Each structure stands twice: as C-alpha cells, then as structure tokens.
Amino acid sequence: MQHHTQKTLMEVRNLKVHFTIKPDNAWPWQKGHALKAVDGVDLTIYEGETLGVVGESGCGKSTLARALLRLVPITEGNVVWLGQDLTDLDKKQMRDKRQELQMIFQDPLASLDPRMTVGDIIAEPLVTFHPELSKDEVKSAVRQMMDRVGLLPNVINRYPHEFSGGQCQRIGIARALILKPKLIVCDEPVSALDVSIQAQVVNLLKELQTEMNLSLVFIAHDLSVVKHISDRVLVMYLGNPVELASKRSLYAQPQHPYTKALMSAVPVPDPRIERSKSIQLLAGDLPSPINPPSGCVFRTRCPHANDTCAAQKPVLSAFSNEHQVACSRLAELS
Numbered sequence: 001m002q003h004h005t006q007k008t009l010m011e012v013r014n015l016k017v018h019f020t021i022k023p024d025n026a027w028p029w030q031k032g033h034a035l036k037a038v039d040g041v042d043l044t045i046y047e048g049e050t051l052g053v054v055g056e057s058g059c060g061k062s063t064l065a066r067a068l069l070r071l072v073p074i075t076e077g078n079v080v081w082l083g084q085d086l087t088d089l090d091k092k093q094m095r096d097k098r099q100e101l102q103m104i105f106q107d108p109l110a111s112l113d114p115r116m117t118v119g120d121i122i123a124e125p126l127v128t129f130h131p132e133l134s135k136d137e138v139k140s141a142v143r144q145m146m147d148r149v150g151l152l153p154n155v156i157n158r159y160p161h162e163f164s165g166g167q168c169q170r171i172g173i174a175r176a177l178i179l180k181p182k183l184i185v186c187d188e189p190v191s192a193l194d195v196s197i198q199a200q201v202v203n204l205l206k207e208l209q210t211e212m213n214l215s216l217v218f219i220a221h222d223l224s225v226v227k228h229i230s231d232r233v234l235v236m237y238l239g240n241p242v243e244l245a246s247k248r249s250l251y252a253q254p255q256h257p258y259t260k261a262l263m264s265a266v267p268v269p270d271p272r273i274e275r276s277k278s279i280q281l282l283a284g285d286l287p288s289p290i291n292p293p294s295g296c297v298f299r300t301r302c303p304h305a306n307d308t309c310a311a312q313k314p315v316l317s318a319f320s321n322e323h324q325v326a327c328s329r330l331a332e333l334s
C-alpha cells in the first residue's frame with residue numbers, strides 16, 4: 001500500500017475523550033456518567049496524505065479533530081506527533097506546536113474575528129510566531145497567501161462580514177497556511193457552504209496540499225464529500241472507528257454494515273430512492289453516547305447483529321492490507 005513508504009506524522013493510540021455531564025444538564029439517571037464522545041481511536045497519519053473522517057452528526061468527529069490538536073482534554077490514550085507525545089506537553093509547548101498543526105473550522109464567519117481586517121486575520125499567526133519579521137515582510141507573505149487561495153489584493157482591508165461563506169473559508173485557509181504547517185485538521189470545512197461552492201473549496205485544499213506537501217484530516221458527514229479529496233477514509237460511529245481503508249477499497253467494497261448504509265445515503269439523482277434506501281438500511285435512532293450499547297456500539301441498528309455482537313466489542317482488524325474493519329461477523333458476511 002502506498003503509504004507504507006511515507007513518513008509517519010501522527011500516531012493516535014487508543015484515544016478517548018469522555019465529557020463529564022454537569023449535574024444541571026443531566027437527567028437523574030445520567031448523573032455521574034461520562035459522555036463517551038471518542039472511545040478508543042487508533043490511527044496513523046502519513047506525510048502528504050488526506051485522511052477523510054466520516055460519520056453522522058454526534059459520532060464524535062469534531063471531538064476527535066479537536067483532540068488531535070489538544071483543543072479538548074484527552075481522557076485516555078496518546079497523540080504522538082513526529083515522535084513526541086502531545087499529551088505530555090504544557091500549554092506553552094503545545095502553543096508552539098500550533099506552527100505545525102492547524103485547524104480549519106466549519107463555520108467560516110464565526111471562526112474569524114469580526115473586528116479584524118482580512119489582512120490582519122491572515123497575518124496574526126505569522127506575527128505571533130515571528131515577531132522578528134518587518135511589516136513589509138509580513139505584508140508580502142499575506143499578499144502571497146491571499147493570491148494563493150484566490151482572494152484579490154484589494155480586499156486586504158475589508159472585514160469578514162463583507163464576504164460570502166466561500167470567501168470566508170478562503171480567509172480561514174490562508175490563515176491556517178501562513179505558517180506552512182505540516183498538518184491541517186479541517187472540521188467540516190464545506191458543510192456550511194452552498195453546494196456550488198463546496199467543490200471549489202475542496203479543490204483549493206487539494207491543490208494546496210499537493211503544492212505544500214500538506215497532510216489533511218478532512219471531516220465530513222457524508223461519504224460523497226470526502227471521496228474526491230481523500231487517500232484513506234475512516235468511518236466513525238458513536239465515538240468508535242468502524243472501518244478504515246484506502247479510498248479505492250472503501251468505495252469499491254465497503255465491508256461494515258454501517259458504511260454500507262452510509263453509502264446508500266450518498267445523494268442520488270432521485271431523492272425518493274435515497275430516502276427509502278437509507279431508512280431501510282439504518283433503522284432506529286442513534287443511541288446516546290452516555291449509555292452506548294454493550295459490545296459493538298452499532299449492533300442496535302445492525303441487520304446482522306447476534307449475541308456475539310452484544311458480548312464483544314470489535315476492534316479494527318485487517319480485511320486486506322489496505323482495509324480494516326471492526327465487525328465480529330465480518331468473516332460470515334463478506
């Protein structure tokens with residue numbers, strides 16, 4: 001598989017993020033329980049690759065994204081960045097790492113400071129980490145980056161509210177790239193944008209990735225959005241990884257019943273077909289991460305679940321050398 005020859009940037013080991021529920025926000029039976037937003041993720045991120053992360057709302061994608069940059073407290077496990085465990089670092093050391101690890105957010109306007117001009121927003125990380133640079137040097141770096149992401153030079157003194165969602169996301173991308181990071185975690189960067197704009201932003205990220213040898217973690221709630229940009233895709237369900245594979249293998253032969261259901265929900269020209277198919281395949285509601293099902297967390301919605309699934313929690317295991325699946329019944333079903 002292609003990535004075996006690539007350098008490892010990040011190694012995520014048994015990562016768990018559990019939130020404590022504040023007594024005021026909880027029903028009596030929930031008190032003292034943890035909300036298991038991410039419950040045991042193992043993952044390697046290679047240099048220059050794009051890893052898509054997909055799952056429905058609430059499955060823990062955003063929490064996983066934030067945990068990779070330690071923007072949420074990590075309950076258990078490790079995030080090793082270029083051989084160094086980020087969970088060992090103090091605040092100052094972690095802040096310094098932000099030069100190499102950046103994030104792009106879902107709501108482009110909300111993530112930009114409304115009182116700052118575009119030029120200042122993009123310059124800020126550079127000014128913070130490189131106080132030695134002259135004003136002219138900063139300005140020229142900002143102009144270059146603006147050009148690179150498709151913003152015209154004459155907008156440099158404007159404010160975020162004057163821009164469309166797509167342009168705001170370009171500003172966010174320029175800001176994330178100005179320090180030439182190695183990894184960018186993109187948390188649903190196009191979900192809030194018009195469908196007609198989504199492809200432009202995805203294509204821009206892909207171009208920049210190739211040009212700068214960036215690695216991207218690209219989060220989305222449906223498989224069609226990550227298909228174009230990803231080298232590998234991780235499918236999450238209720239805080240757990242259910243399938244991790246090369247793009248080719250995942251889309252050609254999805255193995256996990258949840259992934260198969262997601263595939264069927266990928267928009268098709270006739271909306272009536274899409275709806276009836278996804279309902280048929282994914283019956284029932286998403287269980288609560290406060291009280292997840294025992295064993296396999298997907299079993300309550302899985303058409304193939306049996307007693308083993310209730311008793312044993314499956315872990316990602318090799319289906320082929322480029323494809324891992326967490327399903328106890330894989331051998332019988334595939």
Ligand SMILES: Nc1ncnc2c1ncn2[C@@H]1O[C@H](COP(=O)(O)OP(=O)(O)OP(=O)(O)O)[C@@H](O)[C@H]1O
Nearest residue numbers: 019035037056057058059060061062063064221289
């Ligand atoms: N700070 C927090 N405190 C308590 N619970 C949280 C917190 N952040 C997230 N959660 C909960 O963790 C679970 C996972 O949330 P997360 O936002 O990671 O999911 P997601 O897959 O990104 O969903 P979405 O697509 O809606 O953003 C949810 O049940 C959510 O309510």
